[in-house]
Amino acid sequence: MSNRFILAGGRIFDGARFLDDHVLVVAEGVIAGVLPLRGPLPDLPRQDAGGALVVPGFIDLQVNGGGGVLLNNEPTVEGIATILAAHARYGTTALLPTLITDRPDVRDRALAAGRLAQQRRLPGYLGLHLEGPHLSLARKGTHDPALIRPMTAEDLAALTAEVGSFGQALITIAPENVTTDQVRALREAGYVVSLGHTDVGAETVAAYVGAGASMVTHLFNAMSQMGNREPGVVGAALASGALSCGLIADGFHVDPVSMGIALRAKLGPGRIFLVTDAMSTIGTDEPGFDLNGRRVYRRDGRLTLADGTLAGADIDMLSCVRFAHQRLGLSLAEALNMASLYPAEAMGLRDRGQLIAGNTADFLLLDPSLALLSSWIGGTMVYGANESDAGAPA
Secondary structure: OOOEEEEEOOEEEOOOOEEOOEEEEEEOOEEEEEEEOOOOOOOOOEEEOOOOEEEEOEEEEEEOEEOOEEOOOOOOHHHHHHHHHHHHOOOEEEEEEEEEOOOHHHHHHHHHHHHHHHHHOOOOEOEEEEEOOOOOHHHOOOOOOOOOOOOOHHHHHHHHHHOOOOOEEEEEEOOOOOOHHHHHHHHHHOOEEEEOOEOOOHHHHHHHHHHOOOEEOOOOOOEOOOOOOOOHHHHHHHHOOOOEEEEEOOOOOOOHHHHHHHHHHOOOOOOEEEEOOEOOOOOOOOOEEEEOOEEEEEEOOEEEOOOOOEOOEOOOHHHHHHHHHHHOOOOHHHHHHHOOHHHHHHOOOOOOOOOOOOOEOOEEEEOOOOOEEEEEEOOEEEEEOOOOOOOOOO
């Protein structure tokens, strides 16, 4: 299929407005424009959207696995490719494969795999998210306590030496095990620094924001909660316009009432955006998997350790969007932006999240029930519900 075409016959959501009687013009993987159907149009082949809703592709900043692969268990470029392909089937056109707390050698293998993924320009690969091991034991969640440790000078040197080679760089840290000077060094090197798995209070959060932290990992989960005398990480995140916050909208990690309160309370310009925290189960019927030598069980939409501790999520991004729209009552535009524009803004990405001229041609076709018809990355269809998967990332 040509990478230069006009997509007509759909209703376009460009990230700000729903546009009828407009077309999407794609040229060499980039959006050349969103133009009125009745105006002058370039002489390009036409594709028919068949009345579908055309929306920006989803961006997921926390993806531990998919397609039967967990990055910790398969920190290879092949493992990353499998994860990308699995999530493209649910509308995610750009993602950060996420490494959960593990040994330094596993981290180094993941960084090497990220370098290869970047060099090979794997469709959908955005960069890496390193979630740990420099977290708080008090708020460890499913992270193996035996592997949690302070960030050393050697760790910092290894991390900063690699930044820029593997695409976008996001790291989740806890103030208990990382200093403000280390945060400054990470930020100056090019990492987006997120606070998570931490039990500190609001005053400490403010100090780390001052050092360069700009994000909070899975709001409400594995962090100090908001109280009447201590706002905790949750209160600090909602009250700080400098912080953007990921949110797992599966109905298990956070109660819908709490989600609604947070969305109404969040001070901007930082936004709350959707993340899946997805594990290897996405796109499979596997009953569970192993993480750091422990069994994770899949039951009734939940992933847990034997003691019931939630261990990531068994949800895809399109399902999170539906949850935000249908269960939380958000407008469709807002739900879509939480999966595209807002994570792009949180990572400082200026070429994604909206269907506007100059942006990468990552988009989806959805039917009226919000079922996925096709996913497109760089103007190429990588998944079609009624097509073979020959064009999917592999």
